[in-house]
Amino acid sequence: MHELSITEAILEVVLKHAAGARVTAVHLTVGELSSFVDESIELFWSELARGTGAEGAALHFRNLPGTLRCLECEREFPIGSPDFRCPQCGSTQAVPHGGRDCFVESIEIESPEEVPRA
Numbered sequence: 001m002h003e004l005s006i007t008e009a010i011l012e013v014v015l016k017h018a019a020g021a022r023v024t025a026v027h028l029t030v031g032e033l034s035s036f037v038d039e040s041i042e043l044f045w046s047e048l049a050r051g052t053g054a055e056g057a058a059l060h061f062r063n064l065p066g067t068l069r070c071l072e073c074e075r076e077f078p079i080g081s082p083d084f085r086c087p088q089c090g091s092t093q094a095v096p097h098g099g100r101d102c103f104v105e106s107i108e109i110e111s112p113e114e115v116p117r118a
């Protein structure tokens with residue numbers, strides 16, 4: 001159920017940046033490691049956005065691949081590496097680094113003169 005709280009947070013950010021304008025679309029970036037399910041966010045979104053300036057706004061998802069960071073040499077590399085082995089120093093001591101987040105990338109509002117970027 002953690003999609004509920006993230007969707008609430010998304011809506012808050014969107015409404016703040018829209019500053020009262022009608023929101024037509026929201027572009028979200030969802031990290032591969034975030035474990036947020038697009039469909040669940042969409043479901044909560046239609047409920048939460050009802051009656052707000054973001055009601056009916058289309059959600060667009062962009063999935064961000066997860067990355068690991070090597071604890072030995074700090075190199076960041078894609079999670080698809082064989083054995084999670086660092087391509088630079090060969091260490092297998094790596095921690096999840098990128099792709100854990102879910103955030104608002106940009107929003108589209110009806111009035112063209114102000115298009116805030118999140």
Ligand SMILES: [Zn+2]
Pocket residue numbers: 070071072073074075086087088089090091
């Ligand atoms: Zn390394």
